[in-house]
Amino acid sequence: xxxxxxILTGLRANNELHIGxxxxxxxxxxxxxxxxxxxxxxxxxxPDLHSITTEIDYSKLQKQILTNLKVFVATGLPLDDSDVHIxxxxxxxxxxxxxWILDCFTGFGEMSRMTQFKxxxxxxxxxxxxxxxxxxxxxxDILLYGAEYVPVGDDQTQHLEFTRDIAQRINNKFGDxxxxxxxVAEQHKFFAKDQGLRIKDLANPDKKMSKSADxxxxxxxxxxxxxxxxxxxxxxxxxxxxxxxxxxxNQPGVSNLLEIYGLIKGKTAKEAEADxxxxxxYGEFKQAVADEVASFxxxxxxxxxxxxxxxxxDKLEASETEMNTQASQTLLKVQKAIGLR
Numbered sequence: 001x002x003x004x005x006x007i008l009t010g011l012r013a014n015n016e017l018h019i020g021x022x023x024x025x026x027x028x029x030x031x032x033x034x035x036x037x038x039x040x041x042x043x044x045x046x047p048d049l050h051s052i053t054t055e056i057d058y059s060k061l062q063k064q065i066l067t068n069l070k071v072f073v074a075t076g077l078p079l080d081d082s083d084v085h086i087x088x089x090x091x092x093x094x095x096x097x098x099x100w101i102l103d104c105f106t107g108f109g110e111m112s113r114m115t116q117f118k119x120x121x122x123x124x125x126x127x128x129x130x131x132x133x134x135x136x137x138x139x140x141d142i143l144l145y146g147a148e149y150v151p152v153g154d155d156q157t158q159h160l161e162f163t164r165d166i167a168q169r170i171n172n173k174f175g176d177x178x179x180x181x182x183x184v185a186e187q188h189k190f191f192a193k194d195q196g197l198r199i200k201d202l203a204n205p206d207k208k209m210s211k212s213a214d215x216x217x218x219x220x221x222x223x224x225x226x227x228x229x230x231x232x233x234x235x236x237x238x239x240x241x242x243x244x245x246x247x248x249x250n251q252p253g254v255s256n257l258l259e260i261y262g263l264i265k266g267k268t269a270k271e272a273e274a275d276x277x278x279x280x281x282y283g284e285f286k287q288a289v290a291d292e293v294a295s296f297x298x299x300x301x302x303x304x305x306x307x308x309x310x311x312x313x314d315k316l317e318a319s320e321t322e323m324n325t326q327a328s329q330t331l332l333k334v335q336k337a338i339g340l341r
Contacts, residue, residue, distance in 0.1 A: 004083065007032065008043040008147035013065040014051035015211035016221045019293070020199035022075065022300075023263045028191070029151065030076045037083040043145055043323070044072065047089045049096065049137065053130040054120075069312050071222060074304040079311055085319040086312075089141065092320065094327035098140040099133070101334055102166055105173075106136055110162065116155055139163040144327040146179035151191045157184050174337040178330075198259055202236040205252035220260075223301065226294035233257070233290035234283075244276035244285050254282070261289045264296045 009029050011021065033042045046065050052058070069086060078084055089095050111117065111132055121127050138159050142150055143166075152160050160181065167178040182190070201207045203218030211219065218236070220229045238253040246269045248255045255269065262272035276285055335341040 004039065004041040005149070006041045006043055006145045006147040007036065007149045007151075008045070008142055008145060009151050010045040010047040010050075010089070010141070011068060012051045013046050013048055013061065013068045014054070014056040015064070016223055017068060017071050018209055018211055018222060019220045019260065019263075019296075020209035021211065022071075022222060023199060024153075025151070026072060026075045030072065032151075032191075033077060033081070033084050037078075037081050040083070040149075041145075042081075042084045043087075043147065044077065044085065045087050045089055045141070045323075047141065049089050050134060053128055053134055066309065066312070067223075069316075070304060070307045070309070073307045073312060074300060079315045085323060086315055087319045087323045088316065092144075092323050092327050094144055094324070094331040095137065095140050098144055098327075098331055098334060099137040101338065101340075102136050102139055102143075102170075103133065105169060106166060110165075111135065114162075115158055135159040135162050136166075139166050142181055143167055143178045144330045145323075146330070148179070148182050149187060149190050150181055152184075152187065160184055160187065170334070170337075177333055177337055198256075199263075200252065200256040200259075202232055202253075202256070205237055205256045220293060220297075222297070222304075224297065226297045229293050229297055230290040233260075233293055234286050236286060238282050238286075242280045242282065244273065244279045244282075246270055246273045254285075257286065257289045261292055264292045 009025070011017065011025060017026070029044065033044065036042065046068065048061065048065055051061060065088065072086070073079060077086070079086075114135055117127070117132055117134070120131060135158075138156075139162060142160075142163050150160060150163075161184060164180050164183065167180045170177050171180070181187075199209045201209050201218035202220070203215065209219055211221075217232060220232055224232070236253060236257060238257075239251050241251060241254075243251075244254060244258070245251060246255050246258050258269045258272045258276075261267075261275075262269045265272065267275075276288070279285055332341060
């Protein structure tokens with residue numbers, strides 16, 4: 001096991017990534033990898049097993065995995081840092097094996113109370129056992145590497161709390177088996193949980209921008225053409241107040257556009273608001289935001305085109321060899337504790 005404490009994060013590969021993912025997850029994590037790899041082991045994995053918990057286009061999964069890894073590199077992920085690891089979850093068999101063992105110490109009622117599962121169940125009666133079981137595999141993802149810090153959104157905090165619970169449950173029963181990740185409050189403090197997680201759907205600013213949204217007209221994907229992205233911004237939902245101000249309660253659409261503009265320009269939303277002081281024409285405001293979005297995409301896509309795929313494959317091979325070793329050590333410890341070895 002690595003002597004350094006571990007920071008672990010991952011993004012599902014079943015959909016294209018969007019600017020909300022970029023500013024809310026990718027950029028903060030890449031910045032963390034660059035600034036913290038001298039102190040921490042950075043595990044940035046592709047949770048491809050989680051990707052099949054819901055219906056997807058399975059024929060595109062492999063291509064999407066590589067595309068998303070290229071996006072990480074284009075964002076600035078350093079492939080030459082030996083303390084930064086990228087790996088595919090399905091290539092480390094210990095993830096699946098530990099999940100089954102943890103299942104056997106997890107109550108049906110515990111999983112039934114998971115808010116994210118209940119929400120999905122309310123949306124559709126056709127939910128898989130894999131989706132029901134998602135938090136247990138997430139716990140395995142974390143515990144295999146003794147990860148202390150795991151950046152999670154509000155919809156995942158319940159899963160992180162379960163991870164701590166199941167780790168402590170196993171430890172109480174069998175001894176010092178798992179390192180328990182830090183509590184949610186400490187996680188938020190460590191990751192400065194006020195950055196980048198507020199981008200909403202352009203068409204429905206009451207909802208978070210999501211790569212699994214029913215319609216993509218309110219989602220700016222990182223691989224959208226600049227012109228297509230401009231069109232989405234120009235069609236964004238606003239209001240009839242004709243005032244450009246940051247007021248998330250009364251003007252969620254305008255506030256969302258200010259968030260996007262500010263993130264691209266490196267400003268807070270309130271600082272962005274000052275750029276439009278006295279402006280009453282939403283058309284001009286939207287045009288300014290659209291131009292910034294288009295410029296951002298042009299620059300990002302230029303970097304994406306320059307990413308060396310072979311360098312990614314070489315890094316994957318090296319990381320997966322190391323992660324198999326680390327994960328297998330933890331799995332064997334668990335197997336011995338419960339009598340399987």
